[in-house]
Amino acid sequence: MDYIDMHAHMVSRTTDDYEQMALAGCRAVTEPAFWAGFDRRSAEAFADYFHELLTFEPSRAARFGIQHYTWLCLNPKEGEDRAMARRVLPMIPPLLAHPTVLGIGEIGLNRVTRNELATFRDHVSMALEHDQMILIHTPHLEDKYKGTRVIVDTLAADSRIDRKRVIVDHVEEHTVDMVLSEGFWAGITLYPTTKCSPARAVDIIEMYGDERIYAASACDWGRSAPLAVPRFIMELRRRGHDEAFIQKIVLDNPRQFLEQNPKFHLSADRVSVALNA
Amino acid sequence: MPNIHMDRYHQTCPMSQQALIDEFFIEHRVHILEIAAFLDRLDRASDQNATQEFRNRALRQAVAELTSDEPGRVERVQMLLSDQDIRLLEERDQQNAWGAAPGQNGVPS
Numbered sequence: 020m021d022y023i024d025m026h027a028h029m030v031s032r033t034t035d036d037y038e039q040m041a042l043a044g045c046r047a048v049t050e051p052a053f054w055a056g057f058d059r060r061s062a063e064a065f066a067d068y069f070h071e072l073l074t075f076e077p078s079r080a081a082r083f084g085i086q087h088y089t090w091l092c093l094n095p096k097e098g099e100d101r102a103m104a105r106r107v108l109p110m111i112p113p114l115l116a117h118p119t120v121l122g123i124g125e126i127g128l129n130r131v132t133r134n135e136l137a138t139f140r141d142h143v144s145m146a147l148e149h150d151q152m153i154l155i156h157t158p159h160l161e162d163k164y165k166g167t168r169v170i171v172d173t174l175a176a177d178s179r180i181d182r183k184r185v186i187v188d189h190v191e192e193h194t195v196d197m198v199l200s201e202g203f204w205a206g207i208t209l210y211p212t213t214k215c216s217p218a219r220a221v222d223i224i225e226m227y228g229d230e231r232i233y234a235a236s237a238c239d240w241g242r243s244a245p246l247a248v249p250r251f252i253m254e255l256r257r258r259g260h261d262e263a264f265i266q267k268i269v270l271d272n273p274r275q276f277l278e279q280n281p282k283f284h285l286s287a288d289r290v291s292v293a294l295n296a
Numbered sequence: 297m298p299n300i301h302m303d304r305y306h307q308t309c310p311m312s313q314q315a316l317i318d319e320f321f322i323e324h325r326v327h328i329l330e331i332a333a334f335l336d337r338l339d340r341a342s343d344q345n346a347t348q349e350f351r352n353r354a355l356r357q358a359v360a361e362l363t364s365d366e367p368g369r370v371e372r373v374q375m376l377l378s379d380q381d382i383r384l385l386e387e388r389d390q391q392n393a394w395g396a397a398p399g400q401n402g403v404p405s
Binding site for chain 2 (some may be wrong): 099130131135158160161162163164168169192208218219222225227275
């Protein structure tokens with residue numbers, strides 16, 4: 020089945036992963052800017068990273084007929100460093116007109132600190148100033164609940180926010196309701212240990228419905244699976260859900276969200292994508 | 297604590313109980329054995345130096361929740377393993393999360 024992986028850190032993955040994803044039905048990936056596994060030591064490192072996201076990855080993906088889009092930011096893991104944020108954020112607006120940039124992300128919180136929240140607010144202001152969609156990372160493990168609560172409350176207090184253009188990502192059973200009930204989109208992340216299994220992701224969708232929600236691999240340099248979405252599709256089939264329902268979650272919903280940005284256009288076929296690589 | 301709405305529970309899974317057991321029992325059997333074995337391994341550890349450690353305590357509280365007859369077990373386990381104090385940290389203490397919250401739910405840090 021064709022699908023869109025809404026969250027994949029392909030800079031950390033091999034070209035073989037692109038091939039496997041294409042074979043499994045992946046039509047497009049969107050790649051948020053994120054943490055490299057260590058705090059970058061200079062603003063110039065971010066400039067190089069953004070360049071990679073805008074040039075090398077779209078080209079590498081296109082060879083397999085996969086369209087590659089990206090989101091730009093200084094990620095929440097490095098949001099504590101306010102001096103670095105002040106140097107990196109001004110690099111972003113000139114890149115927003117690039118044809119594969121969808122918006123600002125993945126911004127958010129990590130350990131839920133004062134500085135992280137200040138950097139998050141700076142990103143939100145930048146997104147609003149430039150009329151950008153927003154992709155939000157919510158914290159890990161024991162920090163998930165409090166971080167999601169702070170993020171949702173912060174956004175809900177800002178009347179300028181168009182909630183249907185905001186994804187709050189990495190929802191789990193204890194946070195999905197607060198995201199959906201406030202009118203935001205919710206992303207479920209399919210991880211082997213630290214987020215949702217395919218089975219639990221299906222549970223969430225069975226219980227909370229199929230509107231404004233999707234599941235993504237968020238594959239990166241850690242324990243993660245670039246074929247997580249096809250495994251999620253298999254789990255939906257095992258649970259007795261029909262093909263139209265499955266397609267809505269893995270293709271139609273992502274497309275509905277992404278097409279709010281006129282730069283996103285799902286090509287009619289993979290051949291044209293590959294030929295333009 | 298998140299509220300569990302019964303309309304989210306009532307027949308929202310399209311499979312029957314019997315079909316769920318037939319299809320999925322084995323793969324959940326292994327999960328419960330893994331937890332049982334981990335608890336035994338903690339008992340057999342060469343040094344019993346973490347009996348009150350917050351993750352050890354949180355895990356045992358979570359396991360107890362599994363035997364509840366009330367709907368919403370996974371949400372309650374998630375909250376047992378969550379920091380429910382939503383005050384901001386003054387500064388970042390570390391990059392990575394622990395998996396359970398020190399000092400949460402009566403669990404000592």
